Amino acid sequence: QRARAIGLAPGVFAPGPNNAITDVAGVRVGHETVTLGDSVRTGVTAIIPHGGDLYRDRVPAALHVGNGFGKLLGVTQLRELGELETPVLLTCTLCIWQAGDALAQYMLAKPENANVRSINPVVGETNDGQLNATRARPGIAAAVNRALANADSGRVAEGSVGAGHGTVMFGWKGGIGTSSRKLPASLGGYTVGVIVQGNYGGVLQMAGVPVGQLLGRYAFQRDVERAAGTPPGAGGFGDAGAEQGDGSCMIVIATDAPVLSRNLERMGARAVMGLARTGSSASNGSGDYVIAFSTSPRVRRSPDATLSTNDELGNEAMSALFQAVTEATEEALYDALLMATPVSTRAGRVNPLPRDSVRVLLQARGIRAPR
Amino acid sequence: QRARAIGLAPGVFAPGPNNAITDVAGVRVGHETVTLGDSVRTGVTAIIPHGGDLYRDRVPAALHVGNGFGKLLGVTQLRELGELETPVLLTCTLCIWQAGDALAQYMLAKPENANVRSINPVVGETNDGQLNATRARPGIAAAVNRALANADSGRVAEGSVGAGHGTVMFGWKGGIGTSSRKLPASLGGYTVGVIVQGNYGGVLQMAGVPVGQLLGRYAFQRDVERAAGTPPGAGGFGDAGAEQGDGSCMIVIATDAPVLSRNLERMGARAVMGLARTGSSASNGSGDYVIAFSTSPRVRRSPDATLSTNDELGNEAMSALFQAVTEATEEALYDALLMATPVSTRAGRVNPLPRDSVRVLLQARGIRAPR
Amino acid sequence: QRARAIGLAPGVFAPGPNNAITDVAGVRVGHETVTLGDSVRTGVTAIIPHGGDLYRDRVPAALHVGNGFGKLLGVTQLRELGELETPVLLTCTLCIWQAGDALAQYMLAKPENANVRSINPVVGETNDGQLNATRARPGIAAAVNRALANADSGRVAEGSVGAGHGTVMFGWKGGIGTSSRKLPASLGGYTVGVIVQGNYGGVLQMAGVPVGQLLGRYAFQRDVERAAGTPPGAGGFGDAGAEQGDGSCMIVIATDAPVLSRNLERMGARAVMGLARTGSSASNGSGDYVIAFSTSPRVRRSPDATLSTNDELGNEAMSALFQAVTEATEEALYDALLMATPVSTRAGRVNPLPRDSVRVLLQARGIRAPR
Amino acid sequence: QRARAIGLAPGVFAPGPNNAITDVAGVRVGHETVTLGDSVRTGVTAIIPHGGDLYRDRVPAALHVGNGFGKLLGVTQLRELGELETPVLLTCTLCIWQAGDALAQYMLAKPENANVRSINPVVGETNDGQLNATRARPGIAAAVNRALANADSGRVAEGSVGAGHGTVMFGWKGGIGTSSRKLPASLGGYTVGVIVQGNYGGVLQMAGVPVGQLLGRYAFQRDVERAAGTPPGAGGFGDAGAEQGDGSCMIVIATDAPVLSRNLERMGARAVMGLARTGSSASNGSGDYVIAFSTSPRVRRSPDATLSTNDELGNEAMSALFQAVTEATEEALYDALLMATPVSTRAGRVNPLPRDSVRVLLQARGIRAPR
Known part of the structure; x- marks a missing residue:
């Protein structure tokens, strides 16, 4: 059950039909969940901006860094040129270089790229090492190719899938979440996913x-309980980093509004404001990144074009x-929590938020499912 | 009545004794409220990091820009050198250059600065032009000097005073707010204001x-009501910019923790996360800035010192x-709203939030004053 | 005699007809030189991007900070919005806030701006305090208005004029310099000034x-002579800051190429590469800033337009x-040195480079005036 | 023969004993040159800041991006935390993700890192695809390990070795270069490599x-010749990108001065000024990056330390x-050109600068070998 079903419907704008990033026409998402024995629980999620030649028909894009404790690939070129030339991948921290290599290979192997000698894969990660045997480092290349092959429009699986397989949020099971908003026609009617x-x-x-x-x-x-002299609660964390709120959050934004990199970067900054509303203060160890791109055909650019003519929102x-x-963003994060399913490895088991308790807590505050 | 008195006490840490930036030892705040006839309602607020020679005994400092639609003075030098060499002033948009000139003059006129030929005043502003006859541009220099002279430790006046005299938040009267947190001893015991x-x-x-x-x-x-086909509500804004959430927010952070500019900038970024929790998404026209400094004697530096020895938090x-x-930050913003008093000019009157209604709304959600 | 006349013609591209920023059609430059008694030697230089309504017919613009020890006004809004809404002024360090105030007033006073309540003057400065009695702080507002009124196309006065009246370069008299390049038609034929x-x-x-x-x-x-054990030379500096290369350099770039803020910022970064070729390593005390804008009608934007259609170079x-x-940039800096005339105040006299000696030195290396 | 031997000795300060980055005590450099058949000509160069536990005994570090067209790994964490936790590697563009993966594995495999679950390899690249069959993508992991194992202090091999095996500069063979400066005692006596x-x-x-x-x-x-109507010269390039100055330059700076990340970043910016003096204007396709770190024991930090006490230069x-x-930097780049040896593949042969001609050209301008 998604967040909206229990009354968590942040803000004033309405979601798109799937309440997902795929409400932005042309965007596809693919997951590949990786499970090995009782220790490896990780995966790959691919976000593909459009169905055409991504290298030649580039989308403007930007990066906002909320907190840069992370290994994100493709940072400087994305910023310098203000564009994406590959899909965006999400995966696990210690998977990221293999994932980048695989994504580069995937792009180089396309027939139309036979002469390409430079490619800038953009890959983000979060550290699922609490559950996932991240140091085992099984090859991730095959999972990259499958996530790309799996990519589809329409509904998007959420929770403990793909790159969200092994992740943890606030001490409960986290994962993938998605949401969208469609602006009223009087505000342009654009979709943001x-x-x-x-x-x-x-x-x-x-x-x-x-x-x-x-x-x-x-x-x-x-620390708070000790300072207050109250007996320690039962719910605590098993991990000093988690105790301080560590972890990471990768956020990808798509829009069909005609926006170039400068304003896409500004959009990225607002995703961190949604993140904040879930209770994050971006701890030192958190890698909080936002990648934003526009799918509008009116802002596409070819690397070969000397001059392009773009529309641009004021x-x-x-x-x-x-x-x-x-x-x-706020809603997608609630979904990531509420759609997660339990994951166990020999390192332990992480349960999702107790949904019934949450529903009760929300209802006590007047927040309830829409009729 | 401050926010905390009606149950708005965000977070897990306790405030300092004044619940104010002045809980950071040595920090002083001065207001000067400017009123002229039935049109000018503006002012100046000064934040003074310590009682010594600010030019020679510099505090490390940083700037985080949430959204840069504003005229903030002193930006690049603050960032390049990572330090403050003057107090920080807040004032109105069209006052800012005169305020900068007056602050420069104030510093140059000090006997110990008789040979100083370069000074970097740091002055922020928000646009109080909805209430204030900002284009009248009465001289602000005298108010600057009085705000500096008024600066004191202890309790800090909030609401429609000083640089908050003419400001508006969410369509209600806004103003100055302040708050603090004291970390548990096990987390260092530092104070943040x-x-x-x-x-x-x-x-x-x-x-x-x-x-x-x-x-x-x-x-x-x-736009939302029109899209939903509901009849327009009665509470709307009179102003297209306000309708879009425009405005600005200046935030100043002090801490006694030994932190240098890199980590102070990171602290600044978290203030925007507090801002987000009050319902801002940093509209295009908002100038949202955070200036952070450390008063710790263990991080002070002199411009003449070839080498300094600093402590620095990991x-x-x-x-x-x-x-x-x-x-x-979240709490200071609630105070800015709840402590504001009505202000009228010939341009109209802006009332504060109806406190009783707010209290009722909060109580209905289980948020109530502490016993 | 300009640099080119003695063989200093850096690079491979040809200059425009005036070898000046005014070769970019529509750009005008105005100087006002300020002299008071035997102590004040400063001034204002105005660069006006086009002859229309600058506030409503905005040019895309960007800022590159080479070294941020300076007081530049208008920094964050220029960057956030990627545009200029006023002329650019250059003046002296301690003049800058008054100059900003005067430029704001100049814009607000225009009939078409009768309802404008926010304006972002962009003003740069360098510290001419070695020659100029900068602490005297005579009002600079009148000079601002005259510099703006003086602005013209065509030839641009160089050397000890306007904002270059009191400046010093490498221990010799510096000042204003300008230069341009016109690209071959096969590279687009654009002009850069x-x-x-x-x-x-x-x-x-x-x-x-x-x-x-x-x-x-x-x-x-x-330090070098002492370390080498050679007797100190005769040419030294009278000032510890100068001895370390301190000072500042403001650079303004105009182009008629259709370029938006992202690529204008990249152009700005290349100006520092020209600065480097004159022997600067951007000392700590140097404020080295580059403001770049495009005058192309194909990239103008109105603050009221919801959508604009732009051309943009790949x-x-x-x-x-x-x-x-x-x-x-390299050539403009040579001009600033070579066109300067001596300036004296009671603080001393600064002479320009000995041009004949320079010519001899250059000729000895095979660099000579074009026939 | 190094640059200095033919009179190319830029600046006023003296080099250290090896005129190499290894003049900064403790820094080691290792090369591994990769040759496969008649097509693969690439390699890896490793720079190791000190001989201890790099992960726990971290050096402060910074990144300056001159032009961000490149795939540099480790960008955001290096900046956020202001430190290095691994050696720095240089390699070829399409090698970089495998090199990052291998460097991560190298660090994770150290016994003291048995519990480390996050590591931030910093790897730079330039595109040697003109000579090197870069799309062949032979595994680079073994070369990474050998380059790390080869690392040594003392003299550093220059030219067509390691990561410089296949690189091209200005249409001639480029490669690795190094240089150093030792400040006079009166300026602190620090070394920069x-x-x-x-x-x-x-x-x-x-x-x-x-x-x-x-x-x-x-x-x-x-374009210049066509515009001038002169017959095209014989020396031209075979490649449109090269014709525009494309390529990249990775620069790594070490110093024993006690400097933290803020001032290390400023040092990085000055390397681009040295790059500029060799004739670069940082073309669009150039990835020009500078990584700077301090080896001073007085600025080391442990990830576990709550508080560190640092010295810091003013x-x-x-x-x-x-x-x-x-x-x-300028001198290191001359060395990279002058120490290069010819490299041939089936894609062609790239010759180094004709040293005798260069010597003659320099001598004609009065630049000659020191006696």
Whole structure:
């Protein structure tokens, strides 16, 4: 059951038909979940901006770094040229270089790229090492190719799938989440879609309800309880990093609005504002990154074109898109939590949020499912 | 009545004794409220890091830009050198250059600065032009000097005072707010103080309660209502910019933790996460800036010293400070709203949030004053 | 006599007809030189991008910071919105806030701006305090208005005029310089113009000839001579900051190529490469800034437009513009030195480079005036 | 024969004993040159900051991006935390992800890192695809391990070795170069060392002598000749990218001065000023990056330390280090050109600069070997 079904519907704008990043026409998402024995629980999620020649028919793109403790690939070229020339992948921290190599190979192997000698794969990661035997480092290349092959439009699987297989949020099972917003026609009618790989912590709040504190599991809990002289709660973390809210969050934004890299970067910054509303304060160890791109055909560019003619939204017209990003990010993160399923390895088991308890807590605050 | 008195006490850490930026020892704040006839309603607020020679005994400092639609003075040198050499002032948009000139003059006139030929005043602003006859541009230099002279430790006046005299938040009267957090001893025992000049909009939420929607006044309201086919609410804005959440928010952070500019900048980024929790998505026209400095004597530096020996917190030790910044910023912004008093000019009158209604709304969600 | 006349013609591209920033059609430059008694020697230089309504018919623009020790006004909004809404002014360090205030007033006073309540003046400065009695702080507002009124196309006065009145370069008199490049038609035929306010130091080289060392005046000279055990030269500096190459350099670039802020910022970075070729290594105390804008009608934008349609050069087409920026900046800086005239105040007299000696030194290396 | 032997000794400071990055005590460099059949000519160069536990005894570090067209790994974490936790590798563009993976594995495999689950390899690249059959993508992991194992102090091999095996500069064979400067005792006596992987173009100048033009091979030559109506020269390029100066330049700086990330980043920016003096204007396709670190024991930090006590040079004391960086970078780049040896593959042969011709050209301008 997605967040919206229990009344977590942040903001003022309405979602698109799938309430997913794929509501932005042309965007496809593919997952490949990797399981090995009782130790490896990881995966790959691919986001493909459009169905054409990504290398030659480039989408403008930008990166916003909320907190840069992470290994994100493709950073400087994405920023310098303001564009994507590959799909975006999400995976596990220690998988990232193999994933980048595989994505490069995937692009180089396309017949139309037979003469390409430079490619800039963009790959993000979060550290699923609490559950996943990340140091085992099984090859991830095959999973990359399958995630790319799996990519589809329409509904997007959420929770403990793909790159969200082994992730943890606020001490509960996290994963992939997605959401979208469609602006009213009077604000342009554009769609904004967000997908997240949630693997972070903090003091969980949902629609402002302090769920983490109410359930007895939140960052700095031990220190706070010790300082208050109260007996330690039962819900604590087993891990000092988690105790401080560590982890990471990868966020990818797509829009069909005609926006170039400068304003895409500004959209990226607003995703962190959605992240904040879930109770993150971006701990030191968190790698919080936002990649944003526009699929509008009116802003595509070819590397060979000396001159392109683009449409571009005026700066004033961006505010509604900013609001949409904040809303959709917050909701995607709730989905990542609420759609997650338990995952066990020999390192332990991580359960999802107790949904019934959450529903009760929300209802007590007047937040309930729409009729 | 401050926010905390009606149950708005964000986060897990406790405030300092004044719940104000002045809980960071040595920091002083001065306001000067400027009123002229029935049109000018503006002012100046000064934040002074310590009582010594600010030019020679410099504090490390940093700037985080949430959204750069603003005229902030002193940007590049603050960043390049990672330090403050003057107090920080807040004022109105069209006052800023005169305020910068007056602050430069104030510094140059000090006997110990008789040979100084370069000074970098740091002055922020928000646009109080909805209420204030900002184009009248009465001289602001005298107010600058009085704000500096007024600066004091202890309790800090909030609401429609100083640089908050004419500001508006979410369509209600805004102003100055302040808050602090003191970390548990096990996390270092450091204090973080925040002061804000709130003049922005969005979809107001308090502790997650959608107060703006419940009271019928929020950004994009007309477009949302039109799209939903509902009759327009009564609470709307008179101003297209406000309708989109425009405005600005200046935030100043002080801490006694030994932190240099790199980590101070990271603290600044977390203030925007607190801002986000009040319902801002940083509209295009918003100038959202955070200036952070450390008062720790163990990080002071002299411009004449070839070598200094500093203490510096490790990166991992920053997470609790990040959390404290997010909490204190959110609370300071609630105070800015709740402590504001009505202000009228010939351009109209802006009332504060109806506190009783807010209290009722919060109580309905289980948020109530501490006993 | 300009640099080109003695063989200093850096690079491979040809200059425009005036070899000045005004070769970019529509750009005008105005100087106002300020002299008071035997102590004040400063001024203002205005660069006006086009003859229309600058506030509503905005030019895309960008800022590159080479070294941020300076007080530049308008930084964050220029970057956030990627555009200029006022002329650019250059002046003296302690003049800058008054100049910003005067430029704001100039814009607000225009009839078409009667309802404007926010304006972002962009003003740069260098510290002419070695010659100029900068602490005297005579009002600069009148000079601002005259510089704006003086602005004209065509030939641009160089040397000890306007904002270059009191500046010093490498221990010799500096000032204003300008140059341009016109790309071959096969590279687009675009024009790049540069104007500089030179007030910096280092180890002067001209076309690679170590003029500073040959004339016995260069940064770190005393330390180098002491270390080498040679007797100190006669040419040294009277000032510890100059001895380390301190000072600043403001650079403004105009182009008629259709380029938006992202690529304008990249052009700005190449101006520092031209600066480097004159012997600067951007000392700590140097404020080295580059502001770049495009005058192409195909990239103008109105603040009221929801959508604009722009042309934009492809990234690959930028390389020739980068080369042009580097060449024109280097030449503009030579002009600033070679066109300067002596300036005296009661603080002393600063002479220009001994042109005849320079010519001889250059000729000895095979660099001579074109026939 | 190194550059200095033919009179190319840029600047005012003296080199260290090896005139190499290894003059910074503790720094080691290792090369592994990779040759396969008649097509693969690439390699790896490793720079190791010190001989201890790099993961726990971290060096402060920074990145400056001159032009971000490149795939550099480790960008955001290096910047966020201001430190290195691995050696730095240089390699070929399409090798970089495998090299990153191998470097991660190398670090994870160390016994002391048995519990490490996150590592941030920093790997740079330039595109040697003109000579090297870069699309063949033979595994590079073994070469990474050998380069790390080969690392040594003392003399550093230059030219067509390691990561410089297949690189091209200005249309001639490029490669690895290195140089150093030791400041006079009166300026602190610190050492700055630079190593470069040169693979870029432009309008080659050496000590300002326009060697590229004199030898008839420079960027934009065809366009310039066509525009001038002169018959095309014989020296042109076979490649449109090279014709525009494309390529890349990786620069690594080490110093024993106690400098933290903020000032290390400023040092990095000055390396681009040295690059500029060789005739680069950083073409669109160039990836020009500078990584700088300090080996001073007084600035080391452990990831586990809550608090560290550091020495830090004052900002004013940085100017001499900036000058040293600019000088050493320029010289290292000359070495990269002059020490290169011819490399042939079935894609063709690239010859080094004709050294005798260069010597003659320099001598004609009065630049000659020291006696």
